[in-house]
Amino acid sequence: MPDPEQQELDELWAHYKATGDERARDGLILHYSPLVKFVAGRVGSGLPRNVDQSDLVSSGTLGLIDAVDKFEPERGFKFETYAVNRIKGAILDELRKLDWVPRSVRARTKEIQRTMADLEHKYQRTPSEDEVADAMDISTDTLRDHLGEIAKLGFVALDELLKPGEKESGSMSEMIADPSATDPSGNFEREETRYALADSINRLPDRERLVLTLYYYEGLTLAEIGSVLNVTESRICQIHAKAVISLRNRFIEPAYR
Incomplete structure (x- = not known):
């Protein structure tokens, strides 16, 4: 009816x-x-x-x-x-x-993004937090603090930090939530986008992949995901930020592949 x-x-x-x-x-x-x-x-x-x-x-x-x-x-x-x-x-x-994002946060985000891209090219996999921290000559706790600082700015804001002022590729969070949303122009393009994004997500470490799945596809809040994984909400924010940076490098930024 x-x-x-x-x-x-x-x-x-x-x-x-x-x-x-x-x-x-x-x-x-x-x-x-x-x-x-x-x-x-x-x-x-x-x-x-x-x-x-x-x-x-x-x-x-x-x-x-x-x-x-x-x-x-x-x-x-x-x-x-x-x-x-x-x-x-x-x-x-x-x-x-x-122009609300502090310059120091912009610079730090770019440094983390570039370091992760270089390490992924070197190892042909997503680098661990320890590996990223070591390459940046900082402690893992400091790296997590930086990721938490970035995450506090908001998930959509993270997209803007990673690719400021450019709209043609679409928001990373939009792409995760709905691969066809940024360019609903044709079935072939949508399927290619869906397959490429699924492949990029599947290559993430288990915990990062799970956080993205629970947040974007299952609709859980950050606090709920923290309860599922038995970690704090702030830790989930850090994991999410690292996962999105990795996806941006793999999927949106051809130069980093």
Whole structure:
């Protein structure tokens, strides 16, 4: 039996796309507005206090409006996935303008990324924390502190640190959550993306792979994952940060392969 609410929503989409009616447009924006607060909350998690959450919501709303205007229902893609990417993009644009990430954190992130890439090329596998720390001439505890500092900035913020200002490759966290989301242009491209990402994830160490699986695919919170693995939430943040850096090197950055 068809869902009456979904049927009404489908009719609203059809009416707006056929007529451009402003009331239908406003109705769609209102219906999907909770997405903005959800995305702004995830992006804003861990950001400095000087970053106003309301500014992120305002920017995200512009992304939602853009998504409603440009979405093509007849292509068969899920609007929520499309909208979340637009909303994230608009919020990241706002964050870039604010230049909110401390320079020391940017430099440290790049150093860790480059070191991991060099070690992976050398060993043909994901390096351990001990190996990365040794190559950087720091202790493993210090490396974990650095990873924790990076993780506190938020998971979507990590994407921006790893590839600042560039949008064409898509967010790493978006790619993990939905490999087809960044470029829903064709079945072949989607399948190639899915296979390549799955291969990259499968080559991660067991614990890193498990953290990504539980967070992105099973929907567990960081605290819940910590309980499953019997470690602290902050430790899960460190593991996640290292895993995403490794995936960025393998999957997004051809120069590091």
